[in-house]
Amino acid sequence: MKAESNLKNVLTQHNFAVTAECGPPKGAxxxxxxxKGDILKGxxxxxxxxxxxxGVVRLSSMAACAILRQEGLDPVLQMVTRDRNRIAxxxxxxxxxxxxxxxxxxxxxxxxxxxxxxxAKGVFDIDSIQFIQAVRRMRDEGxxxxxxxxxxxxxxxxxxxxxxxADPFDYRVVRxxxxxxxxxxxxxxxxxxxxxxxxxxxxxxxxxxxxxxxxILGGVTPLKSARMAEYMSRQVAGMDVPDNIISRMKGVDxxxxxxxxxxxxxxxxxxxxxxxxxxxVHIMAIEWEDVVPQIxxxxxxxxxxxxxxx
Amino acid sequence: MITAERKPLAEIKAMLAPYRKILVVGCGTCVAECASGxxxxxxxxxSALRMDAQIEGRTIEAHEMTIDRQCVYEFIDKLxxxxxxxxxxxxxxxxxxxxxxxxxFPKTPVVPALNTTFIGETKESGLWVENCRACGDCKLGxxxxxxxxxxxxxxxxxxxxxxxxxxxxEVDPDSPCAWQLIVERLDSAGRSDLLEAIYPPADWSKQQxxxxxxxxxxxxxxxx
Amino acid sequence: MDQxxxxxxxxxxxxxxxxxxxxxxxxxxxxxxxxRVRFFPLPCSGRIEPLHLLRxxxxxxDMVYLIACPEGACRYREGNLRAKKRVQYAQKLIEEIGLExxxxxxxxxxxxxxxxxxxxAKELLARDAKVSTxxxxxx
Ligand code: SF4
Ligand code: SF4
Numbered sequence: 001m002k003a004e005s006n007l008k009n010v011l012t013q014h015n016f017a018v019t020a021e022c023g024p025p026k027g028a029x030x031x032x033x034x035x036k037g038d039i040l041k042g043x044x045x046x047x048x049x050x051x052x053x054x055g056v057v058r059l060s061s062m063a064a065c066a067i068l069r070q071e072g073l074d075p076v077l078q079m080v081t082r083d084r085n086r087i088a089x090x091x092x093x094x095x096x097x098x099x100x101x102x103x104x105x106x107x108x109x110x111x112x113x114x115x116x117x118x119x120a121k122g123v124f125d126i127d128s129i130q131f132i133q134a135v136r137r138m139r140d141e142g143x144x145x146x147x148x149x150x151x152x153x154x155x156x157x158x159x160x161x162x163x164x165x166a167d168p169f170d171y172r173v174v175r176x177x178x179x180x181x182x183x184x185x186x187x188x189x190x191x192x193x194x195x196x197x198x199x200x201x202x203x204x205x206x207x208x209x210x211x212x213x214x215x216i217l218g219g220v221t222p223l224k225s226a227r228m229a230e231y232m233s234r235q236v237a238g239m240d241v242p243d244n245i246i247s248r249m250k251g252v253d254x255x256x257x258x259x260x261x262x263x264x265x266x267x268x269x270x271x272x273x274x275x276x277x278x279x280x281v282h283i284m285a286i287e288w289e290d291v292v293p294q295i296x297x298x299x300x301x302x303x304x305x306x307x308x309x310x
Numbered sequence: 311m312i313t314a315e316r317k318p319l320a321e322i323k324a325m326l327a328p329y330r331k332i333l334v335v336g337c338g339t340c341v342a343e344c345a346s347g348x349x350x351x352x353x354x355x356x357s358a359l360r361m362d363a364q365i366e367g368r369t370i371e372a373h374e375m376t377i378d379r380q381c382v383y384e385f386i387d388k389l390x391x392x393x394x395x396x397x398x399x400x401x402x403x404x405x406x407x408x409x410x411x412x413x414x415f416p417k418t419p420v421v422p423a424l425n426t427t428f429i430g431e432t433k434e435s436g437l438w439v440e441n442c443r444a445c446g447d448c449k450l451g452x453x454x455x456x457x458x459x460x461x462x463x464x465x466x467x468x469x470x471x472x473x474x475x476x477x478x479x480e481v482d483p484d485s486p487c488a489w490q491l492i493v494e495r496l497d498s499a500g501r502s503d504l505l506e507a508i509y510p511p512a513d514w515s516k517q518q519x520x521x522x523x524x525x526x527x528x529x530x531x532x533x534x
Numbered sequence: 535m536d537q538x539x540x541x542x543x544x545x546x547x548x549x550x551x552x553x554x555x556x557x558x559x560x561x562x563x564x565x566x567x568x569x570r571v572r573f574f575p576l577p578c579s580g581r582i583e584p585l586h587l588l589r590x591x592x593x594x595x596d597m598v599y600l601i602a603c604p605e606g607a608c609r610y611r612e613g614n615l616r617a618k619k620r621v622q623y624a625q626k627l628i629e630e631i632g633l634e635x636x637x638x639x640x641x642x643x644x645x646x647x648x649x650x651x652x653x654x655a656k657e658l659l660a661r662d663a664k665v666s667t668x669x670x671x672x673x
Contacts, residue, residue, distance in 0.1 A: 129468035163472030237473035237480030362631035
């Protein structure tokens with residue numbers, strides 16, 4: 001029997017899941033990934049690997065996932081539709097499964113104009129929801145887009161993202177419903193700083209019964225400094241950092257701001273833990289992976305549950 | 311209409327460098343409407359080229375002609391008599407116009423003066439916006455008359471990305487988020503059912519064809 | 535040195551609304567300077583086309599003025615604002631061929647200026663020359 005997704009096991013066995021994000025390096029060195037994997041091992045259930053995030057060229061998500069897998073972690077392969085057409089996407093889905101990768105997160109991706117290849121042609125042959133649907137059909141029916149049969153279906157736990165803080169607000173939950181209907185099984189959200197708005201969104205999610213259709217992991221990003229909080233609030237599209245968070249960060253001495261950022265992250269996780277309809281957290285510590293164990297411990301989420309993987 | 315913008319003069323000059331007698335040809339249709347290749351623009355460009363040559367001590371001859379459409383042979387025919395007297399045709403037509411002229415006069419080099427930009431509408435005078443990519447399979451009926459292929463920066467068919475904020479697109483805050491418009495308009499038209507439906511992958515073969523696409527209409531063709 | 539002594543040819547486009555006797559009022563100066571100064575009355579300064587401005591240089595002008603009504607006082611409301619943008623467009627274009635943009639100048643008439651196009655022209659011609667003769671005609 002081939003290994004299953006650890007994330008899936010943790011969630012189906014009714015545990016509060018913890019995932020973390022790992023950004024691959026801008027170079028070919030596998031050791032960077034191994035090191036990040038070492039830090040996270042044992043503290044999280046699965047590790048997401050970003051796919052050329054913000055349109056910046058990095059070591060491929062697929063390769064990094066394969067490396068993490070060798071290190072004994074359960075990787076979540078992020079795949080964006082920005083860079084690959086349906087031929088390449090479906091081929092990589094098969095490839096990922098053959099490498100023992102058991103989780104996939106389907107996204108549209110940041111627009112190429114934000115990255116370091118702004119002259120690149122944005123592919124966007126299919127969108128994230130069409131991609132989710134395609135992967136689900138590949139897995140459950142063994143069929144690719146167009147209906148041709150696969151000799152062996154991929155084995156993947158299928159995820160998607162949601163941003164409760166973007167507009168139009170009331171449509172956000174409709175879109176989540178579409179992702180669930182397309183076949184997503186777990187959802188990782190945009191980083192949460194505005195808990196009030198998030199709570200309002202999750203209420204809408206519950207009203208539609210979507211929390212019983214998909215597992216929802218709330219996104220958490222520890223702030224490193226007041227400057228980062230201000231930058232995210234102003235410059236990063238789709239991010240909602242309310243003033244009270246910014247002033248709280250500003251209120252402490254710069255040398256203690258990291259500590260404060262960690263405290264906010266831990267408090268957010270505690271709040272999410274007791275929020276009905278939330279099934280876990282996804283910690284995105286940007287270029288700060290080594291803080292994850294501390295956050296997990298302080299949030300009382302360590303040790304992680306043992307699931308039978310084989 | 312097809313919109314276009316004039317190339318920088320330096321680029322046009324570089325292409326024209328080997329030639330002395332220039333036939334500057336405008337088009338009276340789309341590019342005239344968007345003020346890039348009509349009679350006035352032909353006049354401006356020809357005048358600028360003549361003065362430029364004079365400043366540099368070169369002599370050129372730049373003759374101006376504008377025809378109704380550069381993409382239809384019967385109009386291009388009007389150039390036939392003049393073409394032989396010139397070394398080069400500088401076309402202010404759209405890409406289709408330039409190619410049609412080149413097709414009709416294979417012995418005379420044809421160079422483009424414009425960068426053909428998009429299919430769009432005149433939003434207000436002096437403002438043109440792109441709103442169709444000629445995908446060959448118009449989907450506007452499902453999207454409240456707002457094209458997701460063209461007006462959503464990521465071409466999304468199933469709802470707004472996570473960057474839509476206050477009605478603006480995350481990629482270009484000066485452009486409205488197409489999906490904000492689609493959601494609002496479908497809602498107000500009582501078609502929120504379309505907002506819940508999953509729109510399947512597009513058939514891009516209708517846009518890309520097998521190389522250049524063509525339309526054949528037997529009823530419109532002449533017998534010969 | 536004033537512009538005429540500097541050997542410059544001047545072209546003046548102007549809004550006819552500025553001076554109802556413009557025909558008569560410019561006759562003396564036209565007679566005195568001949569082709570060195572040329573007047574082009576427009577029904578409104580907003581009717582100016584970049585092409586007019588370029589043609590003026592092609593026919594030998596060194597300096598081109600467009601005289602418009604005071605901002606906010608255009609009979610056709612926005613004519614003089616449009617004139618401003620057209621002038622800017624033409625300035626960019628002549629800069630592409632290496633002529634100074636300053637060779638085209640938009641002048642919004644003020645209350646201090648005479649309501650006589652001949653007198654306005656005199657004042658303009660008496661200004662210090664900012665440019666030398668244009669390379670378009672000097673070769
Ligand atoms: S759906 Fe296709 S044909 Fe219709 S407006 Fe958009 S690009 Fe043009
Ligand atoms: S903000 Fe709106 S228009 Fe821009 S890419 Fe996202 S969904 Fe498309």
